[in-house]
Amino acid sequence: xxxxxxxxxxxxxxxxxxxxxxxxxxxxxxxxxxxxxxxxxxxxxxxxxxxxxxxxxxxxxxxxxxxxxxxxxxxxxxxxxxxxxxxxxxxxxxxxxxxxxxxxxxxxxxxxxxxxxxxxxxxxxxxxxxxxxxxxxxxxxxxxxxxxxxxxxxxxxxxxxxxxxxxxxxxxxxxxxxxxxxxxxxxxxxxxxxxxxxxxxxxxxxxxxxxxxxxxxxxxxxxxxxxxxxxxxxxxxxxxxxxxxxxxxxxxxxxxxxxxxxxxxxxxxxxxxxxxxxxxxxxxxxxxxxxxxxxxxxxxxxxxxxx
Numbered sequence: 001x002x003x004x005x006x007x008x009x010x011x012x013x014x015x016x017x018x019x020x021x022x023x024x025x026x027x028x029x030x031x032x033x034x035x036x037x038x039x040x041x042x043x044x045x046x047x048x049x050x051x052x053x054x055x056x057x058x059x060x061x062x063x064x065x066x067x068x069x070x071x072x073x074x075x076x077x078x079x080x081x082x083x084x085x086x087x088x089x090x091x092x093x094x095x096x097x098x099x100x101x102x103x104x105x106x107x108x109x110x111x112x113x114x115x116x117x118x119x120x121x122x123x124x125x126x127x128x129x130x131x132x133x134x135x136x137x138x139x140x141x142x143x144x145x146x147x148x149x150x151x152x153x154x155x156x157x158x159x160x161x162x163x164x165x166x167x168x169x170x171x172x173x174x175x176x177x178x179x180x181x182x183x184x185x186x187x188x189x190x191x192x193x194x195x196x197x198x199x200x201x202x203x204x205x206x207x208x209x210x211x212x213x214x215x216x217x218x219x220x221x222x223x224x225x226x227x228x229x230x231x232x233x234x235x236x237x238x239x240x241x242x243x244x245x246x247x248x249x250x251x252x253x254x255x256x257x258x259x260x261x262x263x264x265x266x267x268x269x270x271x272x273x274x275x276x277x278x279x280x281x282x283x284x285x286x287x288x289x290x291x292x293x294x295x296x297x298x299x300x301x302x303x304x305x306x307x
Contacts, residue, residue, distance in 0.1 A: 001271060001275055001279075001280065001281070001282065001306045001307075002031040002032075002280065002281040002282070003030055003031060003281075003282055003284060003298070003302070003303050003306065004030060004031050004032040004033070004034055004069070004281060004282070004283045004284065005021065005022075005025045005030050005032070005033050005034070005283075005284055005286055005295065006034045006035070006036075006073055006229055006283035006284060006285045006286065007021060007033070007034070007035045007036070007285075007286055007289060008035075008036045008038070008285065008287060009035055009036065009038075009051070009052050009057070009289075010036060010038035010039065010040060010041050010042065010047060010051050010112075011041055011042065011043075011045050011047060011287065012041065012045055012046065012047050012048050012049070013052065013289050014049060014052070015052055015057060015060060017289050017290070018035065018052065018057055018061070018289070019060070019061065019064060020289075020292065021033065021286070021289050021292070021295070022061045022064070022065055022068065022070075023064070023065065024292050024295050024296075025068055025295070026065050026066065026067055026068045028295055028296060028298075028299035028303075029299055029303065030068065030295075030299065030303070031068065031069060031281075032068050032069035032070065032071065032101070033061065033065070033068050033069075033070055034070070034071045034072060034073050034101075034103070034283060035054055035057060035058070035072060035073075036054070036072070036073060036074075037054040037072050037074065037075045037076050037079065038051065038076075038109060038112055039051045039079075039112045039115065039116050039118075040109065040111055040112030040115050040116075042109075043249070044249065045249075054072050054075060055072075055075075055088045055089070055092060058070045058071070058072070058092050058096075058100065059091070059092045059095055061096075062092050062095040062096035062097075062099070062100070063095055063096075065096075065099075067099075068099065069099050069100070069101055070092070070096055070099055070100050070101070071100060071101035071102060071103055071171075071173070072101075072102065072103045072104075073103045073173070073175070073194060073196070073229060073283060074103040074104055074105030074173070074175060074194075075102060075103060075104050075105065076105060076106075076107035076108075076109075077104060077105060077106050077107050077124065077127055077128045077131045078106070078107030078113065078118060078119065078120060078121065078124065078127075079107065079118060081154070082130070082131040082134040082135050082154055083134065083138065083154075083156060083159065085104075085131070085135060086134070086135045086138040086139060087163065089102050089135070089165065089170060090139065090163045090164060090165040090170070091163060093165035093166045093167055093170055094163065094165065094166045096166070097166060098165070098166035098167040100165070100167070100170055101170065101171040101172075101173060101192075102135070102170055102171070102172050102173065103172075103173035103174075103175065103194065104128070104131065104132060104135070104172065104173070104174065105128065105174075105175065105176065106124040106125050106127070106128040107120075107124055108124075123153070125181055126152065126153070127153045127154075128185070129185060130149075130151040130152065130153050130154050131154070132172070132174070132185060132188075132189040133149065133151070133189070134149050134151075134154060134156060135172075136172060136189055137149060137161075138156075138159060138161045139161070139164065139165060139169070139170060140169075141159075141161035143162075143164065145161070146158045146159055146160060146161065147159045147161040169191070171191040171192060172189055172190050172191050172192070173190060173191070173192040173193070173194050173227075174186040174189060174190035174192075174193060174194070175193060175194030175195060175196055175229075176195075176196070177195070177196075177198065177202070177206065179206075179209060180209075182206075183206070183209040183210045183212070183213035184213050184216075184217075186210045186213060186214070186224065187210060187212075187213030187214035187215075187216060187217045187219065187224075188213075188217045190210075190224055191223075191224060191225065192224060192225040192226070192227055192281070193206075193207070193210045193224050193225070193226055193227070194227045194228070194229055194283070195207070195226075195227070195228050195229070195279075196228070196229040197229060197230065197231070197258065197259075197285075198228065200273045200274055200276075200277055203228055203274060203277055203278075203279060204277035204278065207226050207277065207278045207279075210224065210226070211224075225280050225281060226278045226279055226280055226281075227279060227280060227281035227282065227283060228274050228279050228281075228282050228283065229282075229283040229285055230258075230259045230260050230274075230282060230283070230284065230285060231250075231255060231258070231259035231260070231261075231285040231287065232259060232260045232261070232267070232284040232285060232286060232294075232298065233245050233248070233250070233252075233255045233259065233260070233261040233262075234260070234261070234262070234263070234264060234267050234294065234297055234298055234301070234302060235262075235263065235297075236263070236264075236297065236301075237263070241261060241262055241263070244288065244291065244294060245261070247288045247291065248287040248288050259285070260282070260284065264297070264298075264301035264302050264305070267298075267302050268302055268305045268306065271302075271306065284298065
């Protein structure tokens with residue numbers, strides 16, 4: 001079971017804060033540092049000092065880390081043209097020495113689009129399908145050949161399909177709760193399927209749908225990695241759990257019901273329930289980015305029991 005650190009910087013974080021978390025992620029033996037792709041805070045937090053761009057952040061971290069994987073849950077398809085995104089991700093992959101992964105989603109948060117003048121189209125999912133085809137198609141095109149695409153929303157003519165990532169294949173993540181279209185896209189394009197903030201039972205149902213969709217697309221169900229994203233709040237005792245829950249504005253009972261919360265033993269037990277239905281990787285949504293002791297506790301008391 002891989003444990004990855006997943007951050008939500010739109011809630012309030014500077015690049016230096018994210019760098020501190022990424023370096024702790026690396027030093028403490030976690031597999032990867034991921035971040036969301038949002039430009040507007042959510043809920044009652046002030047979001048200060050303001051948003052950071054996902055791929056600019058990852059470019060910086062690519063040069064300041066050595067081992068950990070780096071990626072997004074999820075890059076918003078509404079924010080970037082697919083050809084430009086393919087260039088950005090390939091360049092950051094080169095900068096990292098081949099450690100980048102691309103989570104790509106349709107985009108959903110209308111308010112942030114209004115706040116920063118970003119178009120918010122109605123046909124987001126159909127656009128996402130074309131974006132996945134284009135990004136993966138550009139990367140897969142042999143050097144010296146060209147890539148063309150004629151879609152409803154995007155058209156590319158004789159692209160040199162450059163630059164190439166450092167990796168032979170950048171892992172692509174698709175995720176979500178949709179019962180039909182999401183599994184189909186994952187089965188066709190994804191190297192990993194991520195189920196965000198879902199119960200064990202809902203995760204099992206969705207994993208089974210994705211496996212079936214992969215087989216329908218001519219792949220094996222086991223060709224994909226299956227993962228979950230869950231909020232995390234761990235403490236050595238009840239008082240520490242309560243303190244960490246209060247720091248992120250959540251209730252302990254709610255966190256235990258909907259995430260990974262409680263003592264290290266409780267969290268290990270719940271991770272085991274996800275593993276039993278096929279989850280191979282957990283993205284730990286860490287909401288208090290100043291509490292690096294939290295990461296140390298998870299590393300020493302949770303991760304060691306899973307390795």
